[in-house]
Amino acid sequence: MNRPYVLLSVAVSVDGYIDDAGPDRLRLSDEADFDRVDQVRAESDAILIGAQTLRRDNPRLLVNNPERRAERIAAAGKPEYPLKVTVTASGDLDADLKFWHHGGDKLVYTTEAGAARLGDRLLGLAEVVVLGVEIDLGALLDDLGRRGIGRLMVEGGTRIHTEFLAADLADELHMAIAPILVGERAAPRFLDPADYPGRHRRRMHLADITRIGDIALLIYLPKATADTTSGS
Numbered sequence: 001m002n003r004p005y006v007l008l009s010v011a012v013s014v015d016g017y018i019d020d021a022g023p024d025r026l027r028l029s030d031e032a033d034f035d036r037v038d039q040v041r042a043e044s045d046a047i048l049i050g051a052q053t054l055r056r057d058n059p060r061l062l063v064n065n066p067e068r069r070a071e072r073i074a075a076a077g078k079p080e081y082p083l084k085v086t087v088t089a090s091g092d093l094d095a096d097l098k099f100w101h102h103g104g105d106k107l108v109y110t111t112e113a114g115a116a117r118l119g120d121r122l123l124g125l126a127e128v129v130v131l132g133v134e135i136d137l138g139a140l141l142d143d144l145g146r147r148g149i150g151r152l153m154v155e156g157g158t159r160i161h162t163e164f165l166a167a168d169l170a171d172e173l174h175m176a177i178a179p180i181l182v183g184e185r186a187a188p189r190f191l192d193p194a195d196y197p198g199r200h201r202r203r204m205h206l207a208d209i210t211r212i213g214d215i216a217l218l219i220y221l222p223k224a225t226a227d228t229t230s231g232s
Helices: 031-042 051-057 066-074 112-118 137-146 158-166
Strands: 005-013 046-050 083-088 106-110 127-130 151-154 172-178 202-212 215-227
Touching: 005 031, 005 158, 031 066, 031 172, 031 202, 031 215, 046 051, 046 158, 051 083, 051 158, 106 112, 112 127, 151 158, 172 202
Parallel strands: 005 151, 005 172, 046 083, 046 151, 083 106, 106 127
Antiparallel strands: 172 215, 202 215
C-alpha cells in the first residue's frame, strides 16, 4: 500500500516564527494567502494538525469555499470535506474543541497511554487509532494509505513539522513568508532543533517562488536534494 504524498504548509515571519507569545492567534497571512491555503486544502484527501496546535488555536480546519467543496464532490467524487486528522501522544484533547463539530470525518492517532486517557471522550466524534507505545509517523502514513488517502496536507505545528522533516517523510513544503518580525523568545518557531537528514549538507530543491500581495510563497521539495561536498 502506498503512503500518501505529504505536503507541509506553514506561514512564518521573516525571523522564523509561526505565532507570537500572546493569547490570540497572530494572523501572518492575508486574505489572498488564506484563500490559497483553502485551495490546497480542497485538493487534499486529509489535513493533519498536531494536538498542541489544536488546543492553542482551536481551529475548525475546513475548506471554506462552497464552490471548492462542491467541486470535490462533482469532479473528484470525494467527500465534501477532507478527512481531518490529529496526533496526540498524551490523549489530552477536549471534546468541546471546534475541530470535532465541523466538517466531515475525524481521525485521532495516539499512543496506548493516550488512548487510555481519552477513554470514550471522543465517542461519536472521531475514530481513535492506537499506534503503539509511541507515535510512529511512518505507521500513521501506512494507515492513511490503507484508507485510500493519496494526498496529506500537514498544517503544523512546530513539533509535527519538525518530526515529519526529521523523519524524511515530507514530499513538499509550502512556506509563506510574511513581512513582519516577531522577536519574542517565548513565541513558537516553525521548527525545533532536530537530527535532520543530511543537516546543512543537504539542500532542498526550490520548485517555485510566488508573490501573493506582500507575502513570498516558497515551494520546496525536501526529498529532491543534493549533498554539498567540500571540493578542492
